[in-house]
Structures are given as C-alpha cells and as structure tokens.
Amino acid sequence: MNREELVLERIERARRSRPRLREELVTLAHGAGGKASRTLVEAVFLPSFRNPHLEPLADGAVLDLHPGTAPPDGEAPDGGAQNGGGLDGEAAHGRAPDGVSLDVGEPVGGGAGGPATTGGLAFTTDSYVVTPLFFPGGDIGDLAVNGTVNDLAMCGARPAHLSAAFIIEEGFPVEHLRRIATTMAGAARAAGVTIVTGDTKVVQRGKADGCYITTAGVGMVPSGVRLGADAVRPGDAVIVSGPIGEHGVTVMLARGRLDIEAELVSDTAPLNGLTARLLEACPDGRVRCLRDATRGGVATVLNEIARSSEVAVIITEEAVPVRPVVRGACELLGIDPLYVACEGRMVAVVAGESADAALAALRSHPLGEEAAVVGRVAEDPPGLVLLKTGFGGTRIVDVLVGDPLPRIC
C-alpha cells in the first residue's frame, strides 16, 4: 500500500467514527439533510430516544404491534388528538389509525431492529417548510401528503392514514390555507390515504414563514417484505424511477431570484402505486431497498446504502435520467443534479437477475415510464459511491455538508 492509500484508509477510519457536534448554536447546515443534519440527530436526539426502531434512522419505523407492546387502548402514542381546536375533530379523536384491527401476525425480524423490515405497521413523520408555498406542479400540501406517503411506501408499506399539523403565521390568508387543504385532499385521494387527525397552531407574525405542515402516517407492510439500506449485496442493480432533480430546480426557479425561465414542474407524486407494482414483480426479497430521493437527492440515498450495506455503489453518469432543462439549470447554478431533491422519484436496489423484471414493472406505471438502471453494486471499495463520468473518468459521489438549495421541501 502506498502513502496515499494509507492516508485514504486513515480518512475512512475517521469518517466511520461518530462525528461530534461542535457548534453551540444550530446553523442552517444542520437542517440541510447532509452530514451536519445527521450529526445533530446522532448527538442530540438519538442518545435521548434510543431504541431499536429508531436506531437505523430510516425514513420510517416498522413496528411489531404484539399483544403487550401495543398501546392498551389502541391509541397511537402521542396521538395528537388531545389539544382540541383546529383540526382535532371528534371523528378522529380516540380512533387511532387502523387501531387494533391491524394485521400484525408476523414478528419483526431481529430484536436489534435494523432498518430491514418483515411485515408490521410502518409509522413515519415529516415536516414541510418549503418556500415558496406554491410552485409550478404543486404546493406545500402536495409535498406534505406525498412526502409522508412515500416514506411509508419506501418501507414497503401500503400507506393508509395520515395526520396533519399546521403551524400558521398570524396574517396568513385563509384563502391560501383553503387552497393548501384542497391540494392535500386531492393528493390524499390520489394516494389512497385518509387524513384522520391533526392540529393547528397560530404563531405571532414573524415567528414563522407563512405556513409549516407536519404530517405523520401509518401503513401496513405485507408479510414477506424485507427492505433496508443494509440489505443490499454485491451484484445488485441500482434503478432510478425517473428523471431526477425536477422538484428542487423548480422550487429554486420559482423563487424568481435567478432570472432563469424554464418549462419545468415539480415531480411531486405518491409512489405507493409504483412500489406495489415493483414488489409484486420482484417478490421474495428480490427488492433489497427502496428510498425516495428527497433532500440531498439520489447521491445522498446511494451513500446511505453504500455505508449501511458496506458495499460499493458504482453509477454510470450517462445512464442517470436528467431532463435537459434540469441539466441546463444545474450547469448554470454550478450544482450537480445528483444532489437535487426529487419529491416523486425513488432509488430501487434489486437483485441483479431481477433488474429486467423490475424495470419492466416500473415502466408499466405512469410514474416509472422513464425508469433506468443507473448502476450496480460491487464489493470494493466498501462504503463508497463511485461515478463513471460521461467524460470517461471516475470520481467519488459523497454526501454534501449542506444543501445547495435550502428549504425546498
């Protein structure tokens, strides 16, 4: 091993050690979804909340509601229906999503949790702070529903019910709120979910930026489905479900500060139809991992997979679908589409021999018509994502420290 390789190995060791949170104040970088965000979560929240379900820090947790571990009255913990007012309707109160009627016959694999899941109740939550609230192709309401639906779908679950909590700034037009609610209703209908509980809070002018939404969701994972960022193996194929980066670039341009005009709309969409079709076409564990490429984009997702599964992910730049208008805008802004958020695209890793079947299944769905195999999984060097560039060279694709485009979801 030469000197450079020794240095590289030392760096890899340093990267694997748990990062320390050095800052005394939270900075914007901590919210960007990259390394700084992870450090904040690992340094502050994980030590306090630590449990096997949380530990993998996945998009959602898959819970095994065995008798004795389920909440006694069937109400979801912290069910959000106690504060009264706002959306806390009587109809929702006391009736936890799916309650005890859930089919939870099959135990969750491995007491130590791990992100891999084998049937159970998928549970997830996400907050939405996008600016502007309305953008071509959707608004914050679409994101709030689709984002949480997709987090459930990525667990392999069939999304069923959502909660919605609103933090609204004093002076916010009711008309806008109506518009957002209408959008959310439409998005829920399209995804086949219902919004069953919620909350509203109003804060003083200047204490929030218009409107923030938090949604949580539950859904059932069919037995036999076992997905996880740690379940990927050498020889697997890496698939992207459609052209990347459209949501992020759309929102960036919608802010109107760049004087770039482009015919582009957000890709926000519910992916549960697509995942259901894929899981059906490639049963019995042949789908290893699903991840929606939101904050941090495809690059961040691939890095999570490479790290969790201790494999190398090797991507071919030319195979990654990117629309010319997104490429052009990214080129002008000096950002890489691989890092730009999508709200309706996912990365699927499937067994190598199932790549064709997976691709066919995805392409048979309107949201997956432009799905493409973008790379493969190899053994060495573990933990790294490598890109064969269009130019014919090789480089690393790492996780960004901060988001190049803040507050896009």
Added chain:
Amino acid sequence: MRFVDEYRDAGMARALAARIAGLCEPGRAYKFMEVCGGHTHTIYKHGLEDYLPEGISLVHGPGCPVCVIPMGRVDDAIAIAAQPGVIMATFGDMMRVPGGNGSFLDAMARGADVRMVYSPLDALKIARDNPDKRVVFLAIGFETTAPSTAMTIMRAASEGIANFSVFCNHVTIIPAIKAILDSPGLRLDGFIGPGHVSTVIGCRPYEFIPGEYGKPIVVAGFEPLDVLQAVHRNLLQLAEGRAEVENEYGRVVPWNGNPKALAVINEVMELRPHFEWRGLGFISDSALCLRERYAEFDAERIFQVPGARVADPKACQCGEVLKGVLKPWECKVFGTACTPETPIGTCMVSSEGACAAYYNFGRFSRDRVKEATRT
C-alpha cells in the same frame, strides 16, 4: 446540451490522451500547474486524471478566490456583519469559510443577517429594498468578478444609494503567479492558464512566464477537454523546445482581454500597496481597494473593523497546498481533523479548493477502483 457536451466527449478524450502519452518522454516526470480553482474542480469532477499517463501530475494553484482570503479578513467581514442594522451579502462559497471565531453560518446563528447572493447587483437590490439597513457586499475574486463589483458601485453612485457599501477583497492574478514562480522547492514544467480571469485581462500579461521564466502557459477553458487540450499543448511546446503563451480558450478569451471591463475596474479601484494572501503571505500590488472618489461606498472606511492579522492554525498547511508544494492528501490534518464538515483551512471549503475537490471527488485509490469499475 450544446456548448457543453462537445467539450466532454469521451471519444475525443481518448484520442487526445493517446497523443499526450505519445509526447511524454519515457521516465520523465512532468508537472503542470492549473492556476485556477475552476480547473481543479473540473479535473476532479470529471475524473480527468484517469486519462493522464503516470509521468504527468497536475499541481493545483492559488486561483481559488475563497481559498486565498486570510482569516483576519474573514473576521473583519464577520465583525461588520455583526453590527446592528447591517445586512451582509456575499457568495454562497463564503458561508462556511472559517475565521478566527467561526464562520458566517455561526454568525448567522448568533443573529447576524447574512444573505447569499449570485451577483453584487443582488446586493444592491437588497440595499434598495431595505433603506433603513446598511447593506454591505463582501466582494471576493480575481479580475473575473472585480468588473461586476465596480459596475455595481458605479450604479449605486449614479442612483445615489447611500446605504450600500462594499468590503473589497478583490485580488489580482499575476502577482500570485509570480510568487509561485519565485517560491523555492517547486519545479513546474508549464501552466494551464486561468480562463475566466483571462476574459478580462487577456493573454498578454502572461508573457513574462515564457519570457522571464522560460515556461509555457496555455490559457484554457473549463470543460474537461479544454484542460486535456491544454496539457497536450504544453507537452507539444516542451517537445518542440518552445515556451510561449497560447490561448486554447479562444472561443471566450480575446488576446487583449476586455478593455471595457478593465476600464471599469480602473475607474473604481486601485492597487493596494500590499495585501495578505492566505498561505502566500503579503504580496505587493496584489489586491484592489476602492479609490478615494468612491470612499462613501467603501466598507473599510465606514465601519470599524478589528483589522487584525490572524495566523492560520498551526496544523493547517493550506499555504503549501496553494503553492502546489503539497498535494491535498499530504497535509497533516487532511481528511481527519480538516474535513468539509469541519474545515480548518479555506482549501477545504470552496468547491474550487484543491482539498475540497480531492476530498469530495478524488478520495480513492485509482488502482482499486480501476479493478472495481471494470465491467
């Protein structure tokens, strides 16, 4: 995409690589410095080194505007930003640059109002929109960006926008190249000349490089084929025993530069007697400040700043990296104490910084990866 894809063509790259290999004398080690951080970024982003024979190494130069800002100036800028009623506007690259007491991101968390802009005109707009605030544009960059700063100041003057000022950190490229050529311990065979700067200053100012130092320089664009072509033309000069200024970037760079842009700089700015460069120390006549007649827009005259010289952290070897004496990974703290998350030196911050480029794109063993990517 037109005007981009044709400069990233793998077939042409292979053909050029074969010609490059053919020009290398067996056993000879060649070192070419790409002066500009934009080139460093291109080299790593496209994996260009895969095309170069073992005998050729590319040495990263000082042309990264963020990287050469000394810590003391960062502290001064943060001190201005922290004053009441001030909005500081700057390019995104500056946000994470560490000063003696944290970065702009930290200052923002403490309450400073710092806005990211894409152009100095955006900063002027902020000033127009916030007449009760004092808006300061933190100007950085070589002659490439100095004209737009100067233009903005002229516009502020003509519109009478009194709440706008500029904290000027513009530097000039030629003294930095001279400093590199005069620094001991560095043997270079030629230069890949900066493209963007040359759109303003043209190619003539480089004539001293072949003239006084006997080295070739090829001004190049920022697509990977541009850089590969510049390496090829450097080798060709060496093989033919020539040392000249050549312009590979003729599609953008006029031989005489942009006289109008130079005139605008000259109208608003003048040379400082000396300026500190990170890693290179004080260099005479190497930076620009506002002329007396634009004093009312000069943040250095409006605001009290500490103005202290802050020594780089002992462990940081940015200076050696900027001079091309050390490769990024040869720095003692590279990738362990100094990472893009917790940068100690500026080279690890900017996307044009050699350390950041190597860490983000090139941090792997080429031999092992060749094996892995073989299909």
